[in-house]
Amino acid sequence: MSRVLLISANTCVSPMPVYPLGMALIATALKKNGHETRQFDLLCNQLCDRENSKKNDSLTQILLEFKPDFVGISVRNIDNVDSLATKKNWYLAPLKDLVSQIKEACGAPVIIGGPAFSIMPENILELSNADFGVVGEGEITFNRLIDDLLKKKNPPRIIRPDKKLMEAPDFLSPLYERPLLDYYVDKSGMVNYQTKRGCPYGCNYCSYPLIEGKKFRKQDPEFVVENLIRLKKQFNVNTLFFTDSVFNDPQGDYLKIAELMVQKNCNMKWAAYFRPRKTSRSELELLKASGLYAMEVGSDAACDITLKGINKNFLFEDVLAFNEACSKAAIPCAHFFMFGGPGETPATIVQSLKNIEQLKKSVVFVFSGIRILPRTGIADIAKEQGILDKNDPLLKPRYYVSPLVDKKKMDANITAAFHKQKGRFFPPEKGEMRMKALQVFGFKGLLWDMILNTSPRRKKKSRLR
Numbered sequence: 001m002s003r004v005l006l007i008s009a010n011t012c013v014s015p016m017p018v019y020p021l022g023m024a025l026i027a028t029a030l031k032k033n034g035h036e037t038r039q040f041d042l043l044c045n046q047l048c049d050r051e052n053s054k055k056n057d058s059l060t061q062i063l064l065e066f067k068p069d070f071v072g073i074s075v076r077n078i079d080n081v082d083s084l085a086t087k088k089n090w091y092l093a094p095l096k097d098l099v100s101q102i103k104e105a106c107g108a109p110v111i112i113g114g115p116a117f118s119i120m121p122e123n124i125l126e127l128s129n130a131d132f133g134v135v136g137e138g139e140i141t142f143n144r145l146i147d148d149l150l151k152k153k154n155p156p157r158i159i160r161p162d163k164k165l166m167e168a169p170d171f172l173s174p175l176y177e178r179p180l181l182d183y184y185v186d187k188s189g190m191v192n193y194q195t196k197r198g199c200p201y202g203c204n205y206c207s208y209p210l211i212e213g214k215k216f217r218k219q220d221p222e223f224v225v226e227n228l229i230r231l232k233k234q235f236n237v238n239t240l241f242f243t244d245s246v247f248n249d250p251q252g253d254y255l256k257i258a259e260l261m262v263q264k265n266c267n268m269k270w271a272a273y274f275r276p277r278k279t280s281r282s283e284l285e286l287l288k289a290s291g292l293y294a295m296e297v298g299s300d301a302a303c304d305i306t307l308k309g310i311n312k313n314f315l316f317e318d319v320l321a322f323n324e325a326c327s328k329a330a331i332p333c334a335h336f337f338m339f340g341g342p343g344e345t346p347a348t349i350v351q352s353l354k355n356i357e358q359l360k361k362s363v364v365f366v367f368s369g370i371r372i373l374p375r376t377g378i379a380d381i382a383k384e385q386g387i388l389d390k391n392d393p394l395l396k397p398r399y400y401v402s403p404l405v406d407k408k409k410m411d412a413n414i415t416a417a418f419h420k421q422k423g424r425f426f427p428p429e430k431g432e433m434r435m436k437a438l439q440v441f442g443f444k445g446l447l448w449d450m451i452l453n454t455s456p457r458r459k460k461k462s463r464l465r
Contacts, residue, residue: 001034002150007059007069008041009098009114010076012091014432016188016446017043021243022114023074024174029139031175035146038066039175042098044183049440063105070146071102074114075124081371083399084411084427092116092309095128105452118211120156120374123393124184136211137197139172171219173227179233189444190239190271191231195224195257199245202276203300203399204311204377205370207343208245212235216249221256228266238302239445240270240291246298247272248279255283258290269293271446272391276314276322284329294449295326299335302352309343309402311377316355327361332449334363338370339410342381344402349410353417356424363430363448364424369399370413425450 006027008020023039030037045058063071081090099110113134117124127131132155134142141159147153176191184191196218199208231237248254261268271294299319301307307316319335319464326333337356339349356364364374374394382388382400392398401407411426418424425431434446443450 001036002069002146003036003066004030004038004070004072004076004146005062005066006030006037006039006072007098008039008043008074008076009095010074010091011043011046011094012077012080013043013187014080015195015428015435016189017175017184018076019184019192020074020076021174021192021194022076023072024176026072026074026138026142027175028145028172029143032172033143033146035143037175038062038068039177039180041180041183044180045211050336060101060105063102068106068108070149071106071108071110072100072142073098073110073112073130073291074130075112076114078116078119078395079371079397081367081397082367082428083371083397085429092124092395095124099128104323111142111145113142115207115211119207120394121169123395124160125299127395131157131282133158149176171223172245173230176231176235178235181237185237185239185444190241191235191237191448192241192243193224193227193231193245194243195254196244196249201246201313202311202377202409204381205338206245206376207373210373216251218249218253221253223259225260225264225266228261228268229264232266233269238268239447240268241281242270242272244273246275248274248277250277253441255286258286261290264288266291269337271295274322276319278318279322279325281325281329284325284331288329288331292331294332294334294446297322297333297335297381300338301341301456302337302339302355303348304426305343305345305348306339306341306352309341310338320355320358323359323362332361332363333359334365334446334448335359336365337366338367339414340369340399340401340405340407342400342402344410344444346409348369349405349413353413356417361452363451364418364425365428366414366418366424366426367428368407368414368426369401372398372400421446423461 006023008023020041027037040062077091104111111132112128112130114395120137121133121135141161145155145159147239160294196216197214198215199215200215269291274295274297276297277300301310302314323333372380372382372394380402383390385403415424416428438447
């Protein structure tokens with residue numbers, strides 16, 4: 001068939017380096033369709049290039065040696081969604097140079113995709129000067145595009161999945177590669193895996209439904225655990241992060257995965273994103289027995305008015321109950337909150353800070369303002385309120401802040417409330433600095449959970465065997 005080089009363009013390491021799972025899945029799909037495929041990770045190869053004092057020298061080398069017929073680029077992040085970040089946080093800036101480098105080294109068509117691209121495909125395609133773009137999951141559509149190009153057809157520049165593909169994905173096992181696994185386990189202490197796609201909750205700021213669809217589409221629990229066992233046996237991976245939009249689905253399939261992990265003696269530690277909802281002690285004990293060691297909780301707003309403002313269908317009392325249950329089960333939780341959303345007022349800021357004080361034995365990360373993304377409810381609200389110009393492409397970060405609050409005063413209030421508070425981080429960059437300090441001493445993993453642990457975690461060798 002053809003030679004396809006896949007490139008993960010992500011170089012973001014905050015809060016930690018994340019394995020390019022999307023690229024690994026596309027590699028499997030291409031291989032299944034008979035194509036010869038190679039995977040190249042810009043982040044993994046940065047160290048080598050720095051030592052050579054040449055920008056992307058290793059990429060040029062593989063382009064000249066492999067001579068691909070097609071080059072695919074996966075773009076994971078647009079920015080870090082933190083309005084107060086002091087470092088450069090717009091990740092699309094190098095994209096055009098990357099495409100230019102590829103075209104200078106070979107004449108292959110450049111096809112761009114990934115989560116960031118799927119959020120604003122037209123604008124990123126124009127910015128990057130790539131030849132084609134694939135929106136959403138690409139296991140089928142990427143192959144179809146290559147087939148059309150090989151047959152000399154004239155496909156549109158942007159390929160979108162039809163509804164049937166979104167409803168019934170052909171779940172594949174990621175084509176993990178040892179050198180990449182070795183790098184990410186060494187740097188972050190874990191590897192990521194996704195058990196389902198989509199999100200049905202409709203939070204008005206979120207891009208998950210745009211990228212993956214508006215309902216959960218789940219892998220069979222047996223299939224999930226088979227892949228986990230393969231990671232364990234073949235690559236000696238001991239720690240996972242499940243990257244589902246929400247791991248604890250209301251139907252309880254996540255519990256079936258946990259049951260199988262116990263039955264099959266997976267013996268792996270794992271963490272995931274959780275939604276604050278009623279969870280029994282027996283369910284939490286099962287999750288712990290399967291290897292759960294920490295939860296990242298999408299609480300998102302800290303009082304009922306602002307929860308309603310971002311279209312959450314739970315109350316803060318649900319957040320408190322969930323945190324208390326996890327605390328009793330000795331499961332560390334990190335809560336993420338956004339201040340300044342629709343309905344925020346000086347009074348709700350005061351109430352939210354009081355509410356956060358009630359979250360015992362937990363870590364809290366707070367964001368100021370909400371990143372506005374295209375085709376979201378909060379973008380519509382921002383336009384109606386005159387905060388956002390209707391023609392703003394939103395390529396550069398724009399943040400929603402309620403017109404009823406003064407952002408500087410809001411930020412000052414949060415800073416004062418968190419002063420000398422253990423496990424309270426504002427802006428999130430402060431938490432990342434704390435985590436990086438732990439990394440210097442050889443600690444791996446989420447790391448925020450160590451703040452709640454009175455006994456120091458033993459360092460472990462992280463290189464794969």
